[in-house]
Amino acid sequence: MNEIIHVFKTQGNDIWQALLQHIGISLIALLIAALIAIPLAILLMRHKKTAEFILQITSILQTIPSLALLGILIPFVGIGTVPSIIALVIYAIMPIFQNTYSGLTSIDPNLEEAAAAFGLSTTKRLVRIEVPLAMPMIVSGLRIAMVMIIGTATLAALIGAGGLGTYILLGIQTNNNSLLIIGAVLSAVLALVFSGVIRILSRLSLKRLGIVVAATLVLISGAAGYRYLNRDKATITIAGKMGSEPEILINMYKELIEQDSSLKVNVKSNFGGTTFLFKALKSESIDVYPEFTGTVLESLVKTNKKVSHNPKATYRVAKSLLKKQYGMAYLKPMKYQNGYAVAVKKSFAKENHLKTISDLARVSDKIHAGFDPDFYQQTDGYPGLKKEYGLNFASVRTMEPTLRYRAIAKGKVNLVDGYTTDPELQEYDLVVLKDDKAFFPPYQGAPLLLQKTLTRYPEIQAALNKLAGKISTSDMQKMNYLVNMKHEKASKVAHDYLIKHDLIKK
Amino acid sequence: MIKFKHVSKKYDGNTVLDDLNLTIETGDLFVLVGPSGSGKTTTLKMINQLIKPTTGDIVIEGKNVNEYDLKELRLQMGYVLQNIALFPNLSIDENISIQLEALRRPKKERIAIAHDLLEKVGLDPEKYGRRYPHELSGGEQQRIGIIRALASTPKIILMDEPFSALDPISRNQLQELVLRLHKELQTTFVFVTHDMHEALRLGDTIAVMKKGQLQQVGSGESILSHPANSFVDTFFKNEHSENILVKDLLEHNCFSAGDENANYFRIDQNKPLSQLSKALREHSRVLVSGNQQKKQVISIDDLLSYLAQKGDH
Numbered sequence: 001m002n003e004i005i006h007v008f009k010t011q012g013n014d015i016w017q018a019l020l021q022h023i024g025i026s027l028i029a030l031l032i033a034a035l036i037a038i039p040l041a042i043l044l045m046r047h048k049k050t051a052e053f054i055l056q057i058t059s060i061l062q063t064i065p066s067l068a069l070l071g072i073l074i075p076f077v078g079i080g081t082v083p084s085i086i087a088l089v090i091y092a093i094m095p096i097f098q099n100t101y102s103g104l105t106s107i108d109p110n111l112e113e114a115a116a117a118f119g120l121s122t123t124k125r126l127v128r129i130e131v132p133l134a135m136p137m138i139v140s141g142l143r144i145a146m147v148m149i150i151g152t153a154t155l156a157a158l159i160g161a162g163g164l165g166t167y168i169l170l171g172i173q174t175n176n177n178s179l180l181i182i183g184a185v186l187s188a189v190l191a192l193v194f195s196g197v198i199r200i201l202s203r204l205s206l207k208r209l210g211i212v213v214a215a216t217l218v219l220i221s222g223a224a225g226y227r228y229l230n231r232d233k234a235t236i237t238i239a240g241k242m243g244s245e246p247e248i249l250i251n252m253y254k255e256l257i258e259q260d261s262s263l264k265v266n267v268k269s270n271f272g273g274t275t276f277l278f279k280a281l282k283s284e285s286i287d288v289y290p291e292f293t294g295t296v297l298e299s300l301v302k303t304n305k306k307v308s309h310n311p312k313a314t315y316r317v318a319k320s321l322l323k324k325q326y327g328m329a330y331l332k333p334m335k336y337q338n339g340y341a342v343a344v345k346k347s348f349a350k351e352n353h354l355k356t357i358s359d360l361a362r363v364s365d366k367i368h369a370g371f372d373p374d375f376y377q378q379t380d381g382y383p384g385l386k387k388e389y390g391l392n393f394a395s396v397r398t399m400e401p402t403l404r405y406r407a408i409a410k411g412k413v414n415l416v417d418g419y420t421t422d423p424e425l426q427e428y429d430l431v432v433l434k435d436d437k438a439f440f441p442p443y444q445g446a447p448l449l450l451q452k453t454l455t456r457y458p459e460i461q462a463a464l465n466k467l468a469g470k471i472s473t474s475d476m477q478k479m480n481y482l483v484n485m486k487h488e489k490a491s492k493v494a495h496d497y498l499i500k501h502d503l504i505k506k
Numbered sequence: 507m508i509k510f511k512h513v514s515k516k517y518d519g520n521t522v523l524d525d526l527n528l529t530i531e532t533g534d535l536f537v538l539v540g541p542s543g544s545g546k547t548t549t550l551k552m553i554n555q556l557i558k559p560t561t562g563d564i565v566i567e568g569k570n571v572n573e574y575d576l577k578e579l580r581l582q583m584g585y586v587l588q589n590i591a592l593f594p595n596l597s598i599d600e601n602i603s604i605q606l607e608a609l610r611r612p613k614k615e616r617i618a619i620a621h622d623l624l625e626k627v628g629l630d631p632e633k634y635g636r637r638y639p640h641e642l643s644g645g646e647q648q649r650i651g652i653i654r655a656l657a658s659t660p661k662i663i664l665m666d667e668p669f670s671a672l673d674p675i676s677r678n679q680l681q682e683l684v685l686r687l688h689k690e691l692q693t694t695f696v697f698v699t700h701d702m703h704e705a706l707r708l709g710d711t712i713a714v715m716k717k718g719q720l721q722q723v724g725s726g727e728s729i730l731s732h733p734a735n736s737f738v739d740t741f742f743k744n745e746h747s748e749n750i751l752v753k754d755l756l757e758h759n760c761f762s763a764g765d766e767n768a769n770y771f772r773i774d775q776n777k778p779l780s781q782l783s784k785a786l787r788e789h790s791r792v793l794v795s796g797n798q799q800k801k802q803v804i805s806i807d808d809l810l811s812y813l814a815q816k817g818d819h
Contacts, residue, residue, distance in 0.1 A: 108591070110587055110589050110591040111591050111593060111594075113556065113587065113591070114585065114587055114591040114593070115593075116556065116580070117554050117556055117580060117583070117585035117587075117664075118580060118581070118585065118604060118605045118608065119576070119577045119578070119579070119580030119581035119582075119583075119605065119608060120604065120605075120608050121577060121608065124607075124608055128593075128596070128604070128607070129593055129595070129596075132595040133593075133594070133595055
């Protein structure tokens with residue numbers, strides 16, 4: 001609980017932003033869905049066959065998993081807010097359409113006959129009799145849709161539309177329960193609040209309802225229009241993957257670029273996973289993001305060569321392949337490596353004089369290892385390591401990534417795998433053993449961007465290359481620790497580093 | 507004047523209405539009566555075009571209904587439904603004035619008309635105007651149903667078995683209301699019922715129907731005294747039970763004081779009703795014998811009002 005309050009204190013502003021984003025996306029999606037579904041139902045209320053056909057279609061759309069739908073949409077409309085809203089609208093149409101349609105068609109036929117016999121025009125009947133009588137059904141459709149939208153909108157974070165989902169994803173990825181709880185609880189509360197607001201709105205007369213809807217539309221489009229008009233032409237967007245490390249890096253990029261050029265930088269942290277960011281870069285939805293050399297060779301470019309264990313060679317290969325296959329520029333890498341590592345407690349290392357992985361061979365029979373299941377299975381993980389260094393540990397157990405750190409802290413195991421920049425290494429007083437045979441593939445971070453972006457804004461290159469060879473593994477570890485464990489703001493941590501190392505003027 | 511000329515209606519080969527020829531005079535309280543499936547409701551709904559004839563013409567005020575703008579035509583007609591069908595989402599005031607609203611009359615005028623009408627049927631406008639239909643009893647609701655049909659002072663008022671779902675007391679009151687309103691407004695009422703007592707009580711002119719065919723048209727009196735065929739005879743006679751005696755009419759106050767000097771056909775007070783109606787076919791008034799104190803005379807009107815009363819029980 002204390003941690004949640006702490007997160008609120010330090011990141012209150014960001015959470016507020018995410019909440020507003022979430023509300024914005026949900027409201028726009030609901031409005032669009034309602035503006036499509038309700039008139040459609042009215043139009044089809046006297047055409048039973050067509051209506052049932054449409055109902056079938058909307059039901060089919062409903063069955064597409066939301067993630068798949070987002071994936072399908074990306075090639076057509078890119079990433080960010082637009083595809084999220086489209087996906088949400090597609091989901092919301094069915095409950096609204098179905099409820100409106102059954103509300104309108106289940107009106108007592110005697111009332112319909114009376115209205116017809118009195119010579120009321122179709123419009124008059126609709127406005128005065130049919131829609132008001134169907135209102136309770138329409139409202140329940142809207143409420144179902146709203147709750148669904150707010151829930152599904154958490155997935156929008158996956159494709160960079162922001163919202164409360166960012167905190168849920170971040171919470172899952174960094175095993176930070178307070179973030180997870182904040183994201184989940186806020187979206188649940190939001191669903192309740194909106195459901196209540198819709199119920200209140202449903203008691204208004206049709207005329208007043210129209211005014212409220214029109215006002216909301218004007219407000220939203222006004223805000224969007226304002227933002228569009230105020231958009232600086234020379235703005236570039238820098239995005240980062242989930243987690244603290246990319247967020248710190250992209251904040252450094254922002255400060256460096258804004259200091260050295262007249263460009264404005266838009267930062268999108270926790271934007272999504274690797275494939276997603278890479279696609280976003282290709283479709284120019286974003287301009288720059290930091291990527292690891294190892295990841296480029298493993299999953300982004302097509303290559304049949306074996307991954308080199310030399311960091312420099314890896315970078316060179318990655319750079320040339322990116323340029324050849326995608327027309328992308330890969331700027332100079334930073335110093336630190338964020339690859340696999342094996343770590344032991346500092347005290348244990350001292351007692352047994354351990355500095356390198358080779359040293360482990362001496363004490364093999366004393367080692368009780370706890371490994372991440374992936375690391376335990378992959379050939380570039382434990383099996384390869386075992387062969388390369390001729391290790392034979394007393395016992396090896398697999399456990400969830402976060403559990404193994406707790407396990408070593410409590411002395412249940414005395415050796416774990418991890419990533420070199422994991423803040424837990426510092427938190428639990430662990431030391432990484434040097435990969436003296438260079439077994440682990442190198443993972444160096446460097447800014448990735450399209451060649452044509454660089455041609456248009458050549459000043460980016462010089463600005464970002466200031467970080468080349470900077471930031472050691474322990475620097476990165478410390479910064480991650482500050483953000484993840486001490487809940488400091490990534491932008492502040494980034495700024496402090498740049499000042500300390502004279503990379504920007506005070 | 508409403509004229510049906512060779513009007514037929516067929517649904518999937520079933521003839522619901524067979525070559526109907528009928529004239530409804532302006533200002534008449536015209537009752538269509540017959541058992542279910544006789545085509546009476548179909549006939550009514552053809553007047554406001556809720557049902558369109560398969561063949562034949564319907565002419566209203568000299569103009570074929572097809573030539574009217576449907577909306578205009580319906581706005582000139584009041585309509586009362588069997589199941590009342592007040593709009594549950596509208597207040598009583600709004601229900602009454604819905605047609606006026608469609609005619610774009612100003613709100614003040616609409617409310618004034620609604621309140622006038624409420625007063626006319628003995629419902630306090632201040633108390634009832636703002637209520638909603640579900641807050642009213644069945645009888646009150648149908649009162650609203652009737653005045654809703656009157657709001658735009660239509661030239662023709664159509665009533666489709668409006669009282670069949672009501673209790674006898676409400677039905678009786680509402681029948682009186684219909685008679686009163688018709689007298690006041692002098693507009694054309696077309697009233698559908700399956701209840702011959704109701705037909706006799708209300709109708710200036712009664713049209714008897716059976717299986718889509720018109721059997722007889724005429725005043726209640728003429729139908730009773732000269733049934734056109736055995737169906738009409740039995741349809742009405744059915745109700746003259748042999749157990750009812752002439753003196754029952756006296757107990758129900760269905761008689762008048764006779765002229766001291768006139769010479770009447772006499773009938774014994776213990777004779778059954780069938781004999782009375784037979785006698786009334788030949789004599790406009792008959793004197794009840796067996797009671798020497800007063801001269802109690804029964805006319806065909808007395809018989810009709812007795813029959814109508816009896817229908818309520």
